[in-house]
Structures are given as structure tokens and as C-alpha cells.
Amino acid sequence: MSDNHTHTHNHGAHSHGHNANKKALTISFCLIAGFMLVEFVGGILTNSLALLSDAGHMLSDAVALGLSLAALIFGERAATLDKTYGYKRFEILAALLNGIALVALSIYILYEAIVRLSSPPSVIGKGMIIISAIGLVINIVVAWILSRGETKENLNIKSAFMHVLGDLLGSVGAIIAALLIIFLGWNIADPIASMIVSVLVLYSGWHILKDSVNILMESKPANIDTAEVKRAIKSIDGVIDIHDLHIWMITQEFLSLTTHVSVKNNSDRDLLLNQITEIIKQKTGITHITVQLEGLDFAICEHACDMKEGQVFIANGWRKPEGMCDSAWESMSAFVMTLSHGGGNFYDGWMKNEKSAMISCNDGFRPVSFLIEALDEDAD
Numbered sequence: 001m002s003d004n005h006t007h008t009h010n011h012g013a014h015s016h017g018h019n020a021n022k023k024a025l026t027i028s029f030c031l032i033a034g035f036m037l038v039e040f041v042g043g044i045l046t047n048s049l050a051l052l053s054d055a056g057h058m059l060s061d062a063v064a065l066g067l068s069l070a071a072l073i074f075g076e077r078a079a080t081l082d083k084t085y086g087y088k089r090f091e092i093l094a095a096l097l098n099g100i101a102l103v104a105l106s107i108y109i110l111y112e113a114i115v116r117l118s119s120p121p122s123v124i125g126k127g128m129i130i131i132s133a134i135g136l137v138i139n140i141v142v143a144w145i146l147s148r149g150e151t152k153e154n155l156n157i158k159s160a161f162m163h164v165l166g167d168l169l170g171s172v173g174a175i176i177a178a179l180l181i182i183f184l185g186w187n188i189a190d191p192i193a194s195m196i197v198s199v200l201v202l203y204s205g206w207h208i209l210k211d212s213v214n215i216l217m218e219s220k221p222a223n224i225d226t227a228e229v230k231r232a233i234k235s236i237d238g239v240i241d242i243h244d245l246h247i248w249m250i251t252q253e254f255l256s257l258t259t260h261v262s263v264k265n266n267s268d269r270d271l272l273l274n275q276i277t278e279i280i281k282q283k284t285g286i287t288h289i290t291v292q293l294e295g296l297d298f299a300i301c302e303h304a305c306d307m308k309e310g311q312v313f314i315a316n317g318w319r320k321p322e323g324m325c326d327s328a329w330e331s332m333s334a335f336v337m338t339l340s341h342g343g344g345n346f347y348d349g350w351m352k353n354e355k356s357a358m359i360s361c362n363d364g365f366r367p368v369s370f371l372i373e374a375l376d377e378d379a380d
Contacts, residue, residue: 029065042131096212098159102205110198113191120187129178139168166201218248238267258290339374
């Protein structure tokens, strides 16, 4: 058996983005939490469900931003012997909770809006439009701040951004509803605007929830084709086969890959390791890679040897008996040939039958022993 392995990773690129994310979350949290109180009071004074729903959404935003910030801070803790990947998954747990909150809040507001459709209450349009306009400005500023963070690579930041984007849409909906109430007297515009925004937020919340669950289930990234990775590795000269390929996400930006690769015995192992890791990086962008190389004998014995105790094989000269492991035959064929030509006494009298031999073949996991004896007649 022969094996080599390599492990490579690179975490240096995360530090700058990590600090930018913390700064963005801190500023955003302060802005959202402050205006949430203003919008809540305004919603009560104007009797606007759109404003109250937006204030409720902002409350969830403040909690979401605070949770995301705590997750970033907590995730900086170093790995330990018990938690070998550190606390990076805390960010995914925060995103999961944010996704659940988005879905739950959207369903609740949607229900309240449907109830109000049958009997829309009177709404103070002017107060509603002033507060909504201020809220829109606040949400645009916060969305811009968060967009400068890692909204594509970091699911935690993305979930916080989607919360704020939902608020921004809520503010737009509230302004449109306020204009319709002021100029047309359509009080029903308030619950309708709430319903539209709720559906949009529900859609984004569901995707955050689904992505979080996929990462916690250690699924592969959607943009990576496992079959294509296998084909690329097998295309390298010297590679025989690939098995136990695992690709998963620790977080959305921290991907891992491990695999076992069977190679020819006379291959340059160091060269193959470099070629395999480089082609994996090119195909997937993953830098946290572990590759174990296995020699041909290891691969044959591990996957092909299924002989049972007590089996009898009859050989005729150099011809391998049907059903015998290639590796075992390679070990014993010289003894078989010698016995078939009248030779024997391999062990200076140790075997009672001089026309016999005892040999072993190691299949990589269990030693297999064979008793070889010469027959008086030819094999069929």
C-alpha cells in the first residue's frame, strides 16, 4: 500500500472584508434601531398598517443586524481541539434565524393586510408620507453601507442586507399608498401595499432560509459541478481513478474539498499532487483542499479482492484461475510455476509436503494466506 496526501488553504483574504463587514453592520444597526422607534410612533399616530408593518420589519432588522454583528465577532474566535473549524458556522446560524424571522414576519403582515382589506381603516396620509420618506432615505443609506460589504460571499451579511432591502421596499410601498390616500382617498391602498411588500420579503426570506439549511447540511456550492471536477482530475496523466470526493461549505465563503486519488505506482507523486490541487483550484476556486494519493496495489486490493475463506482455485501453468485477485496471483504465480515444473522444498523441510508452499497477500485491510499444492494430474 502506498499513499501520499497534501493539504492546502488560504485565509488571508478574509481579514479586510471581515473588518469592513463589522463596520457596516455597526453603523447600520444604529441607524435602523433609531428610526425604528420614530416609525413605530408615527404608525400609531397615523393609524397606518404600512408604517407599523415597516416599523415591525425595522425591529426585526435591528435584531437581525445585531445578531449578524454578534455572529461576526463570535466567529473570530480561534479554532480549538474540540471545534476544529472554529466558530465560523455561528454566522450561518445567525442567517438561519434571520431567514426564519423574515418568513414569519412576512406571513403575519400578509395576514393582517388581508384582514384589513374587507374594512380598511382611515389613515392620515400626510403624516404617513413624511415618515415613509424619511424611512426610505434611512434604508437607502443603510442598504448602500451594507452593499459595500460581502453581500454575495457572506450569507450572514446577505441576510442582513435582505432585511434592509425589504424595509426599503416597505418604505416605497408606504409612500405610494400615502399618495393614493391623499389624492384619491383610497384607504385600501395601505393594506394592498403591505401585501405586495410582504410577498417580496417572504420570497427573499425563503431563499435565505434555504441557503442556510443547505450549508448546515454540508451541501456542495450550487456553482460547482462534482462530475466535472472528477473528469478534470481523471484527465491528468498518471491518475487511474478518484473516489470519496467530498465538497462542502463551512460558510458561503469558506469551501472545503477532500478526495482519494488512485495513481500509477511509477508516478511522480509530488508532481501529481501539485497538478491535482491546481486543477481543483481552477475548476472550483476552492483553496482548502486535502488530497490523498493511493498506489495501484492499494486500489486493486481495496476494491477487487473479495475472496472467501476455504475457496479452492486450480491453476494450469501461468494462467490465473478464474475469480482470483490479481494482486494475490502476482504474489504466488512464481511458486505455482515452480511446483508445476517439479520444484519444491521452498522452506528446507519446514513443510511436511515438499510439493507445497504457504504464501500471504496483503489486501490493504486483512492478510490473506494461501496453501499452494501441486496436483499429480494436469488441470482442465
